[in-house]
Amino acid sequence: MPLLRCLLALACLTVGVASAQSRTVTDAAGRRVEVPDRIERVLAAGPPAAVLLYTLAPKTMIGWPRAPRPEESAFLTPETAALPSTGRLTGRGGTANVEAVLALKPDLIVDVGSTGATYASLADRVQAQTGIPYILLDGSFSKVPETYRTLGTLIGAEAEGEALAAESEKILKTVAEAVAAVPPERRPRVYYGRGPRGLETGLSGSINTEIIEAAGGRNVATSEGMGGLAGISPEQVLAWNPDVILLLDPAFAASLPKDPLWSGLKAVKEGKVYAAPVLPFGWVDAPPGVNRLIGLRWLAGLFFPDQFKEPLPEAVRGFYRLFYHVEPSPAQIEALLAATAPLAKPQ
Known part of the structure; x- marks a missing residue:
């Protein structure tokens, strides 16, 4: 073969x-x-x-x-x-x-x-x-x-x-099979926010957001038509009112429950705001390369946790060993996944 x-x-x-x-x-x-x-x-x-x-x-x-x-560099070979x-x-x-x-x-x-x-x-x-x-x-x-x-x-x-x-x-096969087992109407509506204020996203067909659809999410920005990255107004995000929000900036993600502009959104109210890990490379984007494979497993498990038997820390350890040529310590894995934990709901 x-x-x-x-x-x-x-x-x-x-x-x-x-x-x-x-x-x-x-x-x-x-x-x-x-x-x-x-x-x-x-x-x-x-x-x-x-x-x-x-x-x-x-x-x-x-x-x-x-x-x-x-x-x-902590997740790369020294040389x-x-x-x-x-x-x-x-x-x-x-x-x-x-x-x-x-x-x-x-x-x-x-x-x-x-x-x-x-x-x-x-x-x-x-x-x-x-x-x-x-x-x-x-x-x-x-x-x-x-x-x-x-x-x-x-x-x-x-x-x-x-x-x-x-x-x-x-x-790819494991995730595709897991997603196929979930009816389309049960798949979450997802907003992916890039930039310091989370107002840049990928439209339908964008290489920056294709991982969302592959993981079983429904990218809300596809309603804006085909394209690459685009600036989005706060009003548009409010109109979409997504089930899940993914962000690149952890500090900005942590601020959403207290931000009047974002705190009323369904995803924020339900604590379904997540900061994607970015070490040594982004799990969702930044860059849109093969590094997204571990992000695919993370996202699909986030959306449909009952569909995966292998614990995420084990999947991360195996991926980093094979693809990045390093074996992260338990403390490093814990730090990586800490950023993926759902944020506290607004009080």
């Missing part, structure tokens, strides 16, 4: 002989790119690619788009956490430039996320300016197993890619 999966990955990343030292591959955007046969130094174009690369082949990393903070900041080539706030990329001497640049025309054009431009092959991989949540197999095959980490792909499939 592993051989069949590797062959499928090779079919997704079409390989042809370009020369004795290189291959021609077709990436997820349909671009034909000549890459070296031996790839040892890889530059992640943005945060999702950095997380993917760290989980799969940390020794190939030459840096992070942003150097890990001390609290993040990888110490890698420098290389800046980011893609997404909002790009900081890397051609000279900086050339100085790093990567064998390959990898980006994970959208494969649309904008990102394909950026990849073509950077590749033309630097002469360094630039590969785009599909960052869709459902494509995580395929992406692991594809990149693993490309960089010579087939066994590692297969192991992570298989575990990803297991998580």
